[in-house]
Amino acid sequence: MKDILQSICDKAKQRGASFADARVYESEYTSIMRQDGRADKLSQGTSRGLGIRVLKDHAWGFACVSDFDRDRAFEALDAAISMAEASAIRSEEAVVAEIEGVRDEVHAKVQIDPRSVGVEKKMTRLESYEQAAMKVADDKLSNSVINYSDSVRRETVCNTMGTLITEETIRTFLSTVITVKDGKLLQKSRARVGEPIGFELLEKTSSEEFTVKAAKTALSLLSASPPPAGKFPVVFHPSITGLLTHEAFGHNAEADHVLAGTSIIAGKLGEQIASELVTIIDDSTIPHKWGSYKYDSEGTPGKRRILVEHGVLKAYMHSLETAAKLGVSPNGSARAQDYSSRPIIRMSNTFIAPGESTFEELIHGIDKGIYLKGGEYGYVMCERGQFTCHAGEAFMIRNGEIAEHLRDVSVAGLTLETLMNIDAVANDFEMKMPGFCGKNGQSMYVDNGGPHVRVRELVVGGRA
Amino acid sequence: MDVDLLKKLATIACEAAISGGAEFADVGAWTMRNLAVDIRANAVESCDASRVGSISVRAIYRGGTGWSSTDKMDEESAVEAGKKAASLAKLAEPDPDFISLVAPAESYPEVPGLADPAIETMDIRSIIKYAIENIDSALAVSSEAIVEGGFSAHYDASALVNSLGVSLGKKSSHIGGYTMVVIRRGDDVGSFYDFDSARVLEDFAPDGIGARAAQQALKFLGARKIETQRMPIILGPLAASSVFSSIVRNVDAENVQRGRSFMAGKVGEKIASEIITITDDPLIPRGLASRPWDGEGAPSKPLIVVEDGILKTYLYSSYTAGKAKVATTGHGTRSGNAVPSNIVPKLGNMTSEEIIRSTPRGLYINMGGISPDGTTGDVSSTVDFGFAIENGELAYPVASTMIGGNFLDMLKNIDAISSDYREEPGTIMPTVRIQDVLVAGGG
Numbered sequence: 052m053k054d055i056l057q058s059i060c061d062k063a064k065q066r067g068a069s070f071a072d073a074r075v076y077e078s079e080y081t082s083i084m085r086q087d088g089r090a091d092k093l094s095q096g097t098s099r100g101l102g103i104r105v106l107k108d109h110a111w112g113f114a115c116v117s118d119f120d121r122d123r124a125f126e127a128l129d130a131a132i133s134m135a136e137a138s139a140i141r142s143e144e145a146v147v148a149e150i151e152g153v154r155d156e157v158h159a160k161v162q163i164d165p166r167s168v169g170v171e172k173k174m175t176r177l178e179s180y181e182q183a184a185m186k187v188a189d190d191k192l193s194n195s196v197i198n199y200s201d202s203v204r205r206e207t208v209c210n211t212m213g214t215l216i217t218e219e220t221i222r223t224f225l226s227t228v229i230t231v232k233d234g235k236l237l238q239k240s241r242a243r244v245g246e247p248i249g250f251e252l253l254e255k256t257s258s259e260e261f262t263v264k265a266a267k268t269a270l271s272l273l274s275a276s277p278p279p280a281g282k283f284p285v286v287f288h289p290s291i292t293g294l295l296t297h298e299a300f301g302h303n304a305e306a307d308h309v310l311a312g313t314s315i316i317a318g319k320l321g322e323q324i325a326s327e328l329v330t331i332i333d334d335s336t337i338p339h340k341w342g343s344y345k346y347d348s349e350g351t352p353g354k355r356r357i358l359v360e361h362g363v364l365k366a367y368m369h370s371l372e373t374a375a376k377l378g379v380s381p382n383g384s385a386r387a388q389d390y391s392s393r394p395i396i397r398m399s400n401t402f403i404a405p406g407e408s409t410f411e412e413l414i415h416g417i418d419k420g421i422y423l424k425g426g427e428y429g430y431v432m433c434e435r436g437q438f439t440c441h442a443g444e445a446f447m448i449r450n451g452e453i454a455e456h457l458r459d460v461s462v463a464g465l466t467l468e469t470l471m472n473i474d475a476v477a478n479d480f481e482m483k484m485p486g487f488c489g490k491n492g493q494s495m496y497v498d499n500g501g502p503h504v505r506v507r508e509l510v511v512g513g514r515a
Numbered sequence: 516m517d518v519d520l521l522k523k524l525a526t527i528a529c530e531a532a533i534s535g536g537a538e539f540a541d542v543g544a545w546t547m548r549n550l551a552v553d554i555r556a557n558a559v560e561s562c563d564a565s566r567v568g569s570i571s572v573r574a575i576y577r578g579g580t581g582w583s584s585t586d587k588m589d590e591e592s593a594v595e596a597g598k599k600a601a602s603l604a605k606l607a608e609p610d611p612d613f614i615s616l617v618a619p620a621e622s623y624p625e626v627p628g629l630a631d632p633a634i635e636t637m638d639i640r641s642i643i644k645y646a647i648e649n650i651d652s653a654l655a656v657s658s659e660a661i662v663e664g665g666f667s668a669h670y671d672a673s674a675l676v677n678s679l680g681v682s683l684g685k686k687s688s689h690i691g692g693y694t695m696v697v698i699r700r701g702d703d704v705g706s707f708y709d710f711d712s713a714r715v716l717e718d719f720a721p722d723g724i725g726a727r728a729a730q731q732a733l734k735f736l737g738a739r740k741i742e743t744q745r746m747p748i749i750l751g752p753l754a755a756s757s758v759f760s761s762i763v764r765n766v767d768a769e770n771v772q773r774g775r776s777f778m779a780g781k782v783g784e785k786i787a788s789e790i791i792t793i794t795d796d797p798l799i800p801r802g803l804a805s806r807p808w809d810g811e812g813a814p815s816k817p818l819i820v821v822e823d824g825i826l827k828t829y830l831y832s833s834y835t836a837g838k839a840k841v842a843t844t845g846h847g848t849r850s851g852n853a854v855p856s857n858i859v860p861k862l863g864n865m866t867s868e869e870i871i872r873s874t875p876r877g878l879y880i881n882m883g884g885i886s887p888d889g890t891t892g893d894v895s896s897t898v899d900f901g902f903a904i905e906n907g908e909l910a911y912p913v914a915s916t917m918i919g920g921n922f923l924d925m926l927k928n929i930d931a932i933s934s935d936y937r938e939e940p941g942t943i944m945p946t947v948r949i950q951d952v953l954v955a956g957g958g
Contacts, residue, residue: 512955
C-alpha cells in the first residue's frame with residue numbers, strides 16, 4: 052500500500068503539483084448498546100479508504116475513494132488534479148509550509164487490546180455498570196442506556212516532502228444516560244469516560260464514577276428547581292471551564308478562521324485578550340488523553356501550544372497552509388475525521404491552567420450567583436464571538452455559600468468580554484470531557500477542562 | 516454502481532445472515548458520488564470529489580440485533596458482513612418486544628422528481644460557477660463582505676433488501692448551496708446565512724444567496740443587550756421551522772416507549788394552541804425529504820401528527836409498532852429511531868408583516884429558534900440572530916440574549932402563524948408568534 056501512496060505523490064509532482072498528500076485510513080470497531088436490562092444491540096464494522104489532496108497553481112483539489120485498488124487510487128489522483136485545476140478559477144492563493152519529511156511508524160500501546168477480549172466479557176462488564184445504577188435509582192428508574200465502543204484506527208500519511216507515517220490508535224469509550232421519574236416529572240443525567248487505551252479502561256472505571264454518579268445526579272435533579280433567568284456572577288465547574296475554553300476561545304484560535312477573517316482574535320497576537328489570570332493551552336501530547344496524538348493528519352508532530360499566557364494572545368493552532376501564510380512553524384493541529392475528509396485545524400486537549408484561589412474563595416463574596424456543573428455541550432458563532440454552554444445541573448450561590456440545587460441550564464456570552472470578566476481562577480484542575488467536536492461536517496476526538504473559574508457576570512437562560 | 520448490482524450484493528449479504536442463523540435480516544447497500552466546492556475568504560478553498568459506498572447488515576435473533584458494516588463492495592465482503600451480523604445477533608441478549616421486520620407491500624407509491632440525471636452528470640465547473648456568482652453578489656452588496664460557504668451536488672444509488680422479501684432500489688439526487696457572510700467594522704460584527712436546496716436542478720435557485728446573506732449581515736451590525744423580561748417572541752421562517760420540527764422529532768415512539776420523552780402519554784391530548792396542525796408528508800413531488808418507503812421498506816404515506824393542537828400519533832418503526840401492537844407509520848430506520856419526512860404546518864390568516872406590526876414590544880428571532888431537551892421539554896436557548904421589536908418594528912439586533920421555559924407551555928402560547936412563508940421543495944416555513952416567553956438579557 053505504501054508504494055501506491057508514494058507513486059501517487061510522485062505522479063502528482065510530475066503532473067505539476069507543488070504539493071500533494073495521500074492518506075489511507077483504516078478502522079475497525081465494536082460497539083455495544085445496553086438498554087433497560089438488555090445488551091440487545093451489538094455492532095462491528097470495518098472501513099478503509101484513500102483521500103488525496105493536490106496543491107496545483109496555488110489551488111487545492113481533493114478526492115476520496117472507499118474500497119480502492121491501484122487503479123482506483125490513480126483514478127482518485129486524476130480527480131484530485133482536476134478538482135485543483137477547477138479551484139484555480141478563483142483560488143485563495145494557497146501555499147504550504149516547507150517541512151522536513153518525517154518517516155515513522157507508531158504502534159498503539161495498550162495493556163489489553165480490545166480485539167483480544169470477547170464480546171461476552173464486554174457485555175458482562177456493562178451489565179455490572181447497569182445493575183449498580185438500577186440499585187441506586189430503584190423504582191424511580193425510567194430508562195437506562197449504556198453505550199460502549201472500541202476502535203482501532205490506522206492512518207498512513209505520505210506527502211511530496213518525504214513524509215511517510217503510519218500511526219495506529221486504539222480508543223475505548225463509555226457513555227451513559229440515566230433517566231428517572233417521579234410521577235410525571237422526568238430528569239436525566241449523563242456520564243462518559245474515554246481514553247486512547249484498550250479494555251483496561253473498563254477495568255479501571257468503577258460503577259461509582261460512571262453509572263452510579265449519573266443515577267445519583269438524575270435523582271437529585273427530581274427535587275431541583277428551574278434556574279432563574281438574567282445576569283449573574285457565575286462560577287464554572289472544570290467541565291464548564293473546558294466548554295468555555297473550547298467553544299468560546301478555542302475555535303477562534305484556529306488559524307483557518309483567523310485567515311478567513313472570521314475570528315474575533317485575528318490580528319490580536321501580543322494583545323491582552325483575557326484577564327491576566329487566564330492561561331490557555333492546547334496540548335496533544337498528554338498521555339492517555341482522549342484528544343492526544345503523535346502526528347496530525349498532515350504528518351506534523353503534535354505539540355503543547357500555549358495560546359494565551361497571562362491574558363496575552365501568544366499563538367494560533369496551525370496547519371501546513373496557515374503556518375505558511377502567517378509565516379510561523381506548523382504546530383501539528385490539522386486532523387481529518389477519516390479518508391473522506393480533508394485535514395482541517397482542530398483542537399486536541401484544551402484547557403485553562405490552574406490559578407491560585409481556592410474554590411471557597413471563588414464563591415465567597417457572591418451574594419447571589421450561580422455555580423454551573425455537569426458540562427454537556429456548547430457551540431460558538433465564531434465570527435461574532437457569541438458562545439453558548441449547556442450545564443446538566445447547577446446550584447444557586449447565596450451569601451457566599453452553595454445553596455439550592457438547580458436543573459439544567461445554558462449560559463451565553465461574548466467571548467472577549469467573558470474572558471476579560473474572569474476574576475478568579477482556582478488552584479484545582481480536571482480534564483474529563485472526552486468527546487467529539489464538530490467542524491465543517493467532521494467529527495473529531497477532543498477533550499477539555501481546567502480549574503474552577505469565576506466570571507463576574509454572564510447571561511443565564513433560566514426558566515423562572 | 517447501479518441499483519441492480521447493489522440489490523444483488525444486499526441479497527447476498529441478507530442470505531448469508533439467514534444461513535448464519537439469523538431469524539430476520541435486512542441489508543442496506545449504497546454508493547454515492549459527491550462534488551463540492553468550499554468557499555472561504557471570498558475565494559474557492561477547495562474542490563472535492565468523493566466516490567464512496569457501504570454495505571450494512573442488521574441481523575436479528577430472538578429480538579437481539581447484530582450489526583455489521585463494510586465499505587468493500589464485493590460479494591465476498593457482503594457474505595462476511597452477513598455472517599458477522601448473524602453471529603453478533605446470536606450473542607446479543609433476546610428482546611421479547613421485537614415482533615417482525617417489515618413485510619413487502621403490495622405496492623409502493625411513486626414519488627416523482629427524487630433523482631435528476633442532470634445532477635448525476637454535473638461537472639465541477641458548473642458548481643464553481645454558483646460559488647463565484649454568490650461571492651460576487653455578496654461583494655456587490657457590500658465590499659466589506661467576507662464570504663464563506665459551500666455548494667455541492669450529490670447523487671446516490673441504494674438498495675434495501677430484507678429476509679421477508681422486501682427488495683427495493685432507488686436513486687436519489689440533491690443539490691444545494693449556502694453562504695455565510697460576515698461584515699466586520701472594528702469589533703462590531705454582523706453576520707448572516709442564506710441557502711437554497713433542491714432534489715432536481717430545475718428547482719435549484721442559487722441566485723442571490725450571497726446577496727441576501729450580505730444584506731442581512733449588515734442589519735446585524737450594532738447589536739445591543741436587552742433587559743430580562745417576559746415578552747412575545749416572533750420566529751421568522753428560518754427559526755419557526757424549529758418549532759414544528761421539534762414537535763415532530765419528539766414524538767418518536769422509541770423515546771416515548773423507553774420512558775425518556777416529555778411527549779409520553781400525550782396522544783389525544785392538547786399539546787399546542789389550536790391553530791397548530793402539522794402533517795408529515797413524504798410523497799410531495801421533488802420534496803427534499805420525500806421518499807417512497809422508509810428506511811426499513813415500509814411504504815410512505817402522509818400522516819397528520821398534530822391537528823388543531825391535539826397530538827394524533829407517535830412516529831413508529833417496525834420495532835416500536837410491534838411493541839405497541841399498531842401498524843408502523845413508515846418512519847423507521849434500520850438504526851432504530853424514527854425519522855420525519857417533509858414537515859408541513861397549516862398556515863394562518865395574518866401576514867408575517869401584520870404579525871410583527873401587531874406586536875408593540877417583543878423579540879424577533881431570524882434563525883436558530885427553539886430546541887427543547889427531549890426528556891424534560893425544557894428550553895434554554897441562545898438567540899444567535901435576533902432583533903428587539905419596538906412599536907411593531909424590528910428596532911435593533913440583540914446580543915447575549917436567551918430564551919427559557921418549557922416547550923409545551925410555549926406551544927400553548929402560540930397565537931399566530933403567518934399566511935406567507937418561505938418555501939424549499941416540500942417544506943413551507945411560515946412565521947410564528949409565541950406570547951409570554953421569558954427572555955434573559957445581559958442589559
